[in-house]
Amino acid sequence: MALSDSPPTTTQYSITLPEVGKNKNNWGVILNAAIESAASNLKNVDDTLGDAADSATPSLAYQLTQAVTNASTAASNSATAITVSSKLTNNALVALTNDVNTAVTNAATASSNASAAKTSADAALVLANDGYYAAN
Amino acid sequence: MPTTSSFYTDLEYPTVNQDGDTWGTLTNEYLDGLLTKLKNLSDRINSAGVGSDSDLSQILRDISQYENINASIPTTVKSLFGIIDLKAADTYSYATAWNATYDSYLQGFSLVPPGSAAAVQSFDYDLLAEKLRPFVTQAENNISQANSDIAHVNAILARLAAGATLQPVYIPIIGDSGVSGQLTITKNANGAQENMSFEPDSGDHTNWLNATSTLLGIGAGTANSSDATNVTISYGTLMFTEDGYALQETFSASTALFTITELSGFTVVGTNNYSVPGVESGALTDWTNTAGLKRVRFAFNGQPNTGDLSAGQSKTVSASLRMRQYSQRYLY
Numbered sequence: 001m002a003l004s005d006s007p008p009t010t011t012q013y014s015i016t017l018p019e020v021g022k023n024k025n026n027w028g029v030i031l032n033a034a035i036e037s038a039a040s041n042l043k044n045v046d047d048t049l050g051d052a053a054d055s056a057t058p059s060l061a062y063q064l065t066q067a068v069t070n071a072s073t074a075a076s077n078s079a080t081a082i083t084v085s086s087k088l089t090n091n092a093l094v095a096l097t098n099d100v101n102t103a104v105t106n107a108a109t110a111s112s113n114a115s116a117a118k119t120s121a122d123a124a125l126v127l128a129n130d131g132y133y134a135a136n
Numbered sequence: 137m138p139t140t141s142s143f144y145t146d147l148e149y150p151t152v153n154q155d156g157d158t159w160g161t162l163t164n165e166y167l168d169g170l171l172t173k174l175k176n177l178s179d180r181i182n183s184a185g186v187g188s189d190s191d192l193s194q195i196l197r198d199i200s201q202y203e204n205i206n207a208s209i210p211t212t213v214k215s216l217f218g219i220i221d222l223k224a225a226d227t228y229s230y231a232t233a234w235n236a237t238y239d240s241y242l243q244g245f246s247l248v249p250p251g252s253a254a255a256v257q258s259f260d261y262d263l264l265a266e267k268l269r270p271f272v273t274q275a276e277n278n279i280s281q282a283n284s285d286i287a288h289v290n291a292i293l294a295r296l297a298a299g300a301t302l303q304p305v306y307i308p309i310i311g312d313s314g315v316s317g318q319l320t321i322t323k324n325a326n327g328a329q330e331n332m333s334f335e336p337d338s339g340d341h342t343n344w345l346n347a348t349s350t351l352l353g354i355g356a357g358t359a360n361s362s363d364a365t366n367v368t369i370s371y372g373t374l375m376f377t378e379d380g381y382a383l384q385e386t387f388s389a390s391t392a393l394f395t396i397t398e399l400s401g402f403t404v405v406g407t408n409n410y411s412v413p414g415v416e417s418g419a420l421t422d423w424t425n426t427a428g429l430k431r432v433r434f435a436f437n438g439q440p441n442t443g444d445l446s447a448g449q450s451k452t453v454s455a456s457l458r459m460r461q462y463s464q465r466y467l468y
Contacts, residue, residue: 003168010168012175017167020160031163038171045178048186060185063192070199077206084210086256087228090249092217093264097235097242104271107278114285121292129467132300 010034013041138162144173242267292468300466 001009007019007030015037018027050059058066138148138155149166150159185192214222230251233239242248247264250256 003164008164010171012168012171015167015171017164018160020164027160034167038167038174041171041174041178045174045181048178048181060181060192063196064185067192067195067199070203071195074199074202074206077203081206081209082253084222084228085213086250086253087230088210088213088217088219089256089259090230090251091228092213092219093259094231094234094249095217096264097238097268100268100271100275101235101237104275104278107275107282110282111278111285114282114289117289118285121289125292125295125468128296129300132466132468 010038013037141166144169238268238271295468298468300468302466 001011001014003009003011003017007022008017009015010017015034016030017034018030023030048060050057050061052059052061052065054062137151138158139151141147141149147166147169148162150162155162182190184190187193210222213219231249232251234242234247234249242264245263245267247260247267250259
C-alpha cells in the first residue's frame, strides 16, 4: 500500500487514489470516492470520541470529561480525608490522655474502695465469728 | 507552487491555477498525509479511551481506588480510635492542649497535640506512649490491687456462705518467746533418779513455765514425778527423766494443742505411745490432735542419759524451747 503503487493507495486505510497521468475519464470519481472514504474514517474517529454531552452511551468525550471531574473531586476528597483524619487523630490523641487520666483516677478510686471493702469484710468476718462463737 | 496547510505544515495542497503538472500528485500526497494523521489520531484516541486496557479505564479505576482510600482513611481512623460518629470535615478542629493533668508534663518532652496533617504524620507516637505508660502502669497496679482486695472480699463472702468450719486458732501465751538456759543434770545419790534443774537466763523463764503449766492444767508448783517415765513442769523448774524425757504426760490431761516454733538443744523423740510433733524452725507447725497423742518427749542432744555420772555428779547442757498454744474453733 503506497502512493507509488498502481493504482496508488493511501498509506493508512488503503484508499485508492487517482493515478497521475491516468484515469482520464474517471479521476474525479476516484478522488471523490477517496475523499468520501477519508470522511468516513474521520467520522468513525469522531464517533469514537463522541459528544461530550452524551452521558447515555456514555461517549468517550463524556467519560473523559467525567474522569477529569472525578479526579478533581477525588483530589478534593483526598484533601478532606487527610484533614478529617488528621483532626480525628489529633482529637483521639487528646482523648487518649483524657482516657488515661480517667483510668488512673478510676483505678485509684477502685483500689481505695476495694481496700475499704476488704477492711470492712475482715471486720465483718470477725464480728460473724464472734457472733457464732457467742451463739454456740 | 503548492500551498502549505494552515493546520499541518508538513502537508501541502495544489495552488489554484498553479501546479498544473503536479496537482494530482500533490492532492494524493495531501490526502495520504491527512489520512495518516487521522489514523494516528484514531490510534491515540483508542489507546486513550477505548477498551478496558485504555488509559481512561485505568484512570477511572485509579480514581475509584483513590476514592475508596479517601473514604476508608477517616473511617479507619475512626475505627482505630473508637470514634462513634464520623462527622463532616468542618465539624472537627485541632485541639491544642492535652488533658490538663498531663499537658505541661507532655509538653516538657516536646509533645504537643499535632495541629496539622503534616504534624500528625510526623508526630512521635512512640514517645507519647512511653510517657503515658507510667500512668497506665499505675492504673494497672491499682486495678490489680483492687482485684486482689475484691478477691479477698469474695473469699470472705464465700466463707460466710459456706458456714463455719473447725479451724486452728493460735493463742499467744505469756512466755511465747520461750525459755532458754542451762540444764544441770545431777545423779541422785541412790543412782536411780537423775533430776535436772533448769537455770534460766532470761526473765521469760518463770513466766513461760508458769503460763505453760497453767495451760497444761498442771498448775504451778507441781513437783517432779518420782516415776521415771513421767515428768511434769514445776514452777521454776523443768524436770527431766533419766532418759531425757521432758513434758511427757503433760498433754494427756489437757485439751490444749501446741505447736513448737523453736527447739534447740533438744531433739523431739517418740516411742510407740508417742506421736511426734513436727518441728519447723521459725514457723508454726501444727501439732495435730490425733489419737494417741498423749505425750511428747524431748531428749538432750548428745546427752541421752547420765549413765556416765556417778551418784551426786552433775553435767550441764544448754537448751531452749519455744512453744505456742492453739485451740480449734468453728470459724467462718
